[in-house]
Amino acid sequence: MRKRLLSLLFVSALFGGALAPVYAADVETNPAIAEVATAPLALNSADAEALSRELVGIGPAKAQAIVDYRTEHGPFTSVDELLEVKGIGAATLEKNRARLVLN
Template sequence: MTKMFVRAATLALFASFAIHGQAAEPKQVDAESAAVIQAAAVSLNTADAETLTRELTGIGATKAKAIVDYRDTHGPFTSVDELLEVKGIGAATLEKNRSRLSL
């Protein structure tokens, strides 16, 4: 009788850890997913100069205007790497912002 009680208590203990672990993980994953989505929210093809200045690292008003002017002259960006064609945007600036950029 004691062995059955110990087995039942052990099973209940392991089950409670498994249930607790399962319940905690989705909240953490959802928060991480939301952060990734929010971080990649700047579209090179639709953002205005003010948004580019506010959301991107190392992009001031002059560079943001240059990005918008380039887009107006050459059409929509076809890749994030095309940003290197904009005067004043170098590889270091692109790499700092790559994870935040979308088309």
């Protein structure tokens, strides 16, 4: 998988991004590629729309639950604190750990 990602990045760079639509399709179908391709999201300042759009397995309702938790309890002190949000388990956290930063 890493070999394929590196090949796609190399070929895309070689052709000036002409293969970007192919790469975008790969990102949508393979969360591991998306994890590498996405810049980290600021957990303490992202709105529900950004959380829903950028995180794997987080839809609008869970994204709003994250924002509500943050409003009620204050800023997250650790990414692991997401486990306190109803509906977010260890598997979802691990899929998104590399995508999140505290700010």
